[in-house]
Amino acid sequence: MVAASDQRWTWWPLLPLYPYGRKRTLVRELIPDQLWSFEQLQGVFYVAVPIRMTVVRVRGGLMLYAPVAPTVEVRQALRSLEERFGAVQTIVLPTASGLEHKLPVPPMARAFPEAEVWVTPGQWSFPINLPASWLGFPRARTRVLQEDGYPHSDELVWSSLGPLDLGLGRFQEFACLHQASGSLLLTDALVAINPEPPPIFDLDPTPLLFHARDSGDQPLTDTPELRQKGWERLALFASFLRPEALEVPPLRELLSKAFQPGCRSARSYFGLFPFQWRSSSRTAFEALTQPSGSLLVAPVLERLVFPRARPVVIRWLRELAQLPQVRWVVPAHYDAPVPCSNEQLAQFADAFERREWAPNEGNWDYLASIDQLLVRSGVVPGEDSA
Ligand SMILES: [Fe+2]
Numbered sequence: 001m002v003a004a005s006d007q008r009w010t011w012w013p014l015l016p017l018y019p020y021g022r023k024r025t026l027v028r029e030l031i032p033d034q035l036w037s038f039e040q041l042q043g044v045f046y047v048a049v050p051i052r053m054t055v056v057r058v059r060g061g062l063m064l065y066a067p068v069a070p071t072v073e074v075r076q077a078l079r080s081l082e083e084r085f086g087a088v089q090t091i092v093l094p095t096a097s098g099l100e101h102k103l104p105v106p107p108m109a110r111a112f113p114e115a116e117v118w119v120t121p122g123q124w125s126f127p128i129n130l131p132a133s134w135l136g137f138p139r140a141r142t143r144v145l146q147e148d149g150y151p152h153s154d155e156l157v158w159s160s161l162g163p164l165d166l167g168l169g170r171f172q173e174f175a176c177l178h179q180a181s182g183s184l185l186l187t188d189a190l191v192a193i194n195p196e197p198p199p200i201f202d203l204d205p206t207p208l209l210f211h212a213r214d215s216g217d218q219p220l221t222d223t224p225e226l227r228q229k230g231w232e233r234l235a236l237f238a239s240f241l242r243p244e245a246l247e248v249p250p251l252r253e254l255l256s257k258a259f260q261p262g263c264r265s266a267r268s269y270f271g272l273f274p275f276q277w278r279s280s281s282r283t284a285f286e287a288l289t290q291p292s293g294s295l296l297v298a299p300v301l302e303r304l305v306f307p308r309a310r311p312v313v314i315r316w317l318r319e320l321a322q323l324p325q326v327r328w329v330v331p332a333h334y335d336a337p338v339p340c341s342n343e344q345l346a347q348f349a350d351a352f353e354r355r356e357w358a359p360n361e362g363n364w365d366y367l368a369s370i371d372q373l374l375v376r377s378g379v380v381p382g383e384d385s386a
Pocket of ligand 1: 100332
């Protein structure tokens with residue numbers, strides 16, 4: 001049993017997402033003696049999805065790709081890997097825009113003062129652009145991917161998606177192929193959504209139970225069926241922000257169900273529950289996860305970022321298909337490792353080119369309305385201008 005104090009994360013107010021000041025971490029060996037996954041939960045109002053750091057064995061030591069919050073628990077697990085495989089040599093921030101991946105980097109760098117830090121160019125922090133050293137990146141040992149080359153380039157192959165102009169800043173992420181294991185590490189662009197609740201929820205199923213309910217006055221009950229139902233809703237919500245089957249109830253109704261007996265605890269947000277599912281979430285969830293274990297472009301990116309860069313995304317997918325042998329894909333969210341071959345990546349690129357992009361209806365309706373608002377108000381550039 002890990003002590004709660006070992007899971008403390010004092011930097012949470014910088015990005016106040018569930019589970020705030022206490023982060024449990026699930027450590028799994030993905031490829032024996034080669035690759036490890038460190039997962040935590042991150043989310044808003046219990047819409048918590050797994051976020052992953054991948055630890056890669058490189059010659060003489062370890063590389064951390066997309067760090068998570070370095071709690072005592074995380075540092076101890078890394079120390080025990082260091083004892084077996086050598087020191088943490090490199091810490092990589094592989095995205096320009098994903099704040100959830102950026103914030104853990106400075107404290108992780110402090111925890112490993114000998115490690116070199118590599119960051120994606122053009123770091124920005126909305127709403128104010130701060131220079132990297134102000135964000136706590138150690139200037140003397142921070143290097144910039146692409147501009148200063150790439151770390152471990154004799155063992156790893158790097159591939160950049162973007163930069164794409166977002167108006168507010170830029171989107172760029174670096175995929176990394178670990179040739180020894182055939183593992184392709186990705187950040188946000190592609191995901192495989194677990195058909196069943198990811199194992200990290202075994203440490204704390206609260207977010208699943210919270211969403212399995214139909215109204216805020218129902219207590220949190222724990223059964224395998226309710227965990228599954230909660231997971232389906234949560235994945236839909238995290239993917240589309242407001243899926244078609246979801247209605248946000250009026251405030252009066254919301255408050256009338258709050259503070260009911262059995263719900264007067266912080267764990268159930270005192271009965272506050274701004275979700276009302278119009279219809280079954282099953283069909284929509286199956287569309288996200290079928291065929292089981294397959295890759296998908298993260299819907300938020302497809303609708304809000306990639307419409308402006310269709311050819312760039314397809315070119316990047318084709319570039320991934322041309323890499324030396326790919327056997328697994330390891331994204332920084334949801335399921336991993338996902339079995340995947342070069343042929344599958346090529347087929348994925350073809351299918352992505354052929355199918356309709358980021359539609360405006362159904363589950364996509366809400367994302368589309370955000371996008372159209374941003375384009376109309378001139379905050380982001382229009383279609384295909386990247
Ligand atoms: Fe992310």
